[in-house]
Amino acid sequence: MHLGFGLYRHMLDQEHLRFAKQCGATHIVVHLVDYFNQAGDGSDQPTSGGRGGGWGHAGDPDKLWSREELQAVKDLIEGEGLIWHAVENFDPAHWHDVLLDGPKKEQQIEGLKQTIRLLGEMGVAIMGYNFSLAGVYGRTIGTYGRGEAGGVGMEGFVDEEPMPDGMVWNMTFDENATGTAQRTRISSDELWERLTYFLNELVPVAEEAGVQLAAHPDDPPVPRLRDTPRLVYQPDMYQRLLDIVPSKASGLEYCLGTLAEMTEGDIYEATEKYAAQQKIGYIHFRNVRGKVPDYREVFIDEGDIDMVRILEILKKHDFQGVLIPDHAPGMACSAPWYAGMAYSMGYMKSAMAALEK
Numbered sequence: 001m002h003l004g005f006g007l008y009r010h011m012l013d014q015e016h017l018r019f020a021k022q023c024g025a026t027h028i029v030v031h032l033v034d035y036f037n038q039a040g041d042g043s044d045q046p047t048s049g050g051r052g053g054g055w056g057h058a059g060d061p062d063k064l065w066s067r068e069e070l071q072a073v074k075d076l077i078e079g080e081g082l083i084w085h086a087v088e089n090f091d092p093a094h095w096h097d098v099l100l101d102g103p104k105k106e107q108q109i110e111g112l113k114q115t116i117r118l119l120g121e122m123g124v125a126i127m128g129y130n131f132s133l134a135g136v137y138g139r140t141i142g143t144y145g146r147g148e149a150g151g152v153g154m155e156g157f158v159d160e161e162p163m164p165d166g167m168v169w170n171m172t173f174d175e176n177a178t179g180t181a182q183r184t185r186i187s188s189d190e191l192w193e194r195l196t197y198f199l200n201e202l203v204p205v206a207e208e209a210g211v212q213l214a215a216h217p218d219d220p221p222v223p224r225l226r227d228t229p230r231l232v233y234q235p236d237m238y239q240r241l242l243d244i245v246p247s248k249a250s251g252l253e254y255c256l257g258t259l260a261e262m263t264e265g266d267i268y269e270a271t272e273k274y275a276a277q278q279k280i281g282y283i284h285f286r287n288v289r290g291k292v293p294d295y296r297e298v299f300i301d302e303g304d305i306d307m308v309r310i311l312e313i314l315k316k317h318d319f320q321g322v323l324i325p326d327h328a329p330g331m332a333c334s335a336p337w338y339a340g341m342a343y344s345m346g347y348m349k350s351a352m353a354a355l356e357k
């Protein structure tokens with residue numbers, strides 16, 4: 001089991017890498033999508049506020065992540081003595097028609113294959129993805145942690161604005177697009193068919209490239225959001241996803257926070273089940289209180305999840321992957337994000353060390 005750290009695109013620099021290393025991380029998970037370019041303000045959590053309640057603009061549809069760009073990221077990470085473990089999330093600009101079953105679907109799936117092959121060449125072990133139409137939408141921000149620490153949550157259902165045309169995965173890929181929103185108002189079965197196409201095409205390529213595709217569950221885990229279906233909003237639904245193309249190249253981006261927010265199931269049983277199958281890619285090791293539609297992100301040691309019990313289950317199944325805090329409540333000081341993340345990392349590092357005793 002290894003301790004890792006996730007960095008958003010605007011944090012990909014020496015200072016943040018050193019901070020991660022100082023916190024004890026050995027592995028880095030990188031977000032290459034810039035969620036923050038419109039709604040953002042240099043913040044440390046993508047929250048809505050941009051066009052259509054979204055995060056920002058997707059990247060350049062004609063420019064896939066290039067070898068040079070990826071090599072530069074690899075050099076930066078390795079230059080600090082760290083391992084580039086995973087990329088979290090495809091850019092909606094590169095796969096909107098795979099999600100929407102649109103006219104560019106085949107062209108875009110080829111692009112995704114190219115990306116997987118390149119990541120394989122770079123030695124990146126995992127490509128995390130979130131097969132979602134509405135994406136991460138409807139979060140609130142509040143002082144949910146002890147001592148009024150600020151974090152993300154959900155305070156009942158919000159007034160859901162239907163997604164505008166040209167938007168998917170909570171980002172705008174084309175402001176001038178027309179008619180695309182219709183492609184999001186589909187049945188759950190149709191969305192599973194789209195996922196099946198994606199996995200049938202990509203898993204063999206990932207196998208060959210030595211990369212594991214790892215699925216994030218729906219965040220927030222509700223059956224429909226903005227009049228779009230969702231896929232994995234109860235722990236058992238992960239099994240359906242895994243059974244589509246059984247392969248070591250198809251696994252899970254196992255988000256404890258999101259799993260705990262689900263209305264059914266038991267987080268310890270789910271962890272047993274997926275760890276026993278060796279299907280857990282990397283883990284978002286964070287804690288929450290409550291379930292949808294009413295949950296709050298809190299400090300790692302004050303939520304509903306017994307984090308040490310999760311570690312024990314992982315150890316029992318010889319989990320060899322990486323744990324990252326993903327995000328954490330900010331702390332009252334001039335560097336709330338740094339303090340909050342360092343707190344989580346310290347907790348994780350000592351809990352992992354105690355487990356090894």
Ligand SMILES: O=C(O)[C@@H](O)[C@@H](O)[C@H](O)[C@H](O)CO
Pocket residue numbers: 046088089130136216219255257258284326
């Ligand atoms: O909070 C979570 O669990 C995730 O939904 C996010 O970490 C998500 O992967 C990123 O915010 C980007 O999508």
